[in-house]
Amino acid sequence: MDASSRNCLRSLLARAFSLRFRSANACFFAAWLVSNSADAAAPVLDHLFPAAVQVGTTNVVTAVGKFDPWPAKIWVDAPGIVFKAETNSGKFSVEVAADAPVGGHLVRLYNEQGVSGLRFLVVTKERQTEEVEPNNEFKKPQMIDAFPAFINGRLEKSGDVDSYAVALEVGQTLVASVEAYTLASPVDAVLRVVDARGVQVAWNHDGGPTLDPFLTWTAKSAGTYVVQVFGFGYPADSSVNFVGNAKCVYRLHLSRGPYVNHTVPLGVPRGRKRTLELVGWNLPAPASVEFDATTVAGDRSEARL
Numbered sequence: 686m687d688a689s690s691r692n693c694l695r696s697l698l699a700r701a702f703s704l705r706f707r708s709a710n711a712c713f714f715a716a717w718l719v720s721n722s723a724d725a726a727a728p729v730l731d732h733l734f735p736a737a738v739q740v741g742t743t744n745v746v747t748a749v750g751k752f753d754p755w756p757a758k759i760w761v762d763a764p765g766i767v768f769k770a771e772t773n774s775g776k777f778s779v780e781v782a783a784d785a786p787v788g789g790h791l792v793r794l795y796n797e798q799g800v801s802g803l804r805f806l807v808v809t810k811e812r813q814t815e816e817v818e819p820n821n822e823f824k825k826p827q828m829i830d831a832f833p834a835f836i837n838g839r840l841e842k843s844g845d846v847d848s849y850a851v852a853l854e855v856g857q858t859l860v861a862s863v864e865a866y867t868l869a870s871p872v873d874a875v876l877r878v879v880d881a882r883g884v885q886v887a888w889n890h891d892g893g894p895t896l897d898p899f900l901t902w903t904a905k906s907a908g909t910y911v912v913q914v915f916g917f918g919y920p921a922d923s924s925v926n927f928v929g930n931a932k933c934v935y936r937l938h939l940s941r942g943p944y945v946n947h948t949v950p951l952g953v954p955r956g957r958k959r960t961l962e963l964v965g966w967n968l969p970a971p972a973s974v975e976f977d978a979t980t981v982a983g984d985r986s987e988a989r990l
């Protein structure tokens with residue numbers, strides 16, 4: 686994960702918690718409007734798919750929810766992200782300017798009757814890959830050739846399993862993570878890796894500060910391995926089936942190259958220079974970077990290996 690992806694995830698984590706609060710407020714506001722108009726129909730925005738778009742591109746984005754009448758108006762929290770409604774209900778053409786601010790952005794729909802809850806659209810520097818179904822079986826996965834890969838997928842029906850094939854050399858480490866809970870998607874996602882025979886070699890359910898999974902796995906022999914994404918409904922209920930519906934969007938990140946998890950030390954005093962040891966996977970040995978905090982103008986600085 687490079688610095689921009691890490692900053693994006695950090696931004697999403699912070700916003701995910703505030704989103705649930707703001708959504709509750711939006712629902713209350715919408716409910717008040719509905720109660721004051723017998724024919725009211727404020728738009729309902731369950732999710733946007735794909736959940737991420739690259740700067741400098743134009744994309745077809747599907748809004749999942751209820752929109753009557755169509756088109757609904759749309760609000761985005763940043764400039765440079767222009768939604769144009771298409772003829773079909775729920776479809777937008779989204780133009781993302783080359784200088785659009787990178788990170789997770791809040792979006793909501795509205796009309797004369799009220800507003801929808803807030804949902805995320807992530808703007809990123811990286812090229813995006815879209816899931817291609819059918820990919821349910823480990824023997825018929827979607828081949829991933831370009832790394833690091835940023836895949837926009839969806840567990841679209843009950844029981845859905847999404848399979849992605851990755852070629853690994855001996856000693857190469859796969860780093861895989863999913864954003865689903867972090868995107869306010871109603872799924873508690875699971876990741877696993879199987880070999881060519883379908884034997885599970887790695888898996889993870891909750892990989893860090895949220896319910897989203899994160900795993901690393903080092904290949905003991907060269908070959909093609911399959912990463913599978915599936916999940917359970919969130920909030921949890923009595924069902925033990927793999928969840929799936931139009932709202933269950935996710936982002937899958939796959940890397941088999943250099944990946945920095947953290948540095949030692951974790952901080953540098955402003956005005957000082959330090960050698961930072963890099964700790965992660967697929968890094969050169971020794972892995973370190975000279976960090977000059979005498980010239981850092983703001984609170985953030987990027988360094989590339």
Ligand SMILES: [Ca+2]
Pocket residue numbers: 816818838839840841845846847
């Ligand atoms: Ca799928």
Ligand SMILES: [Ca+2]
Pocket residue numbers: 818819820821845846847848
């Ligand atoms: Ca599938």
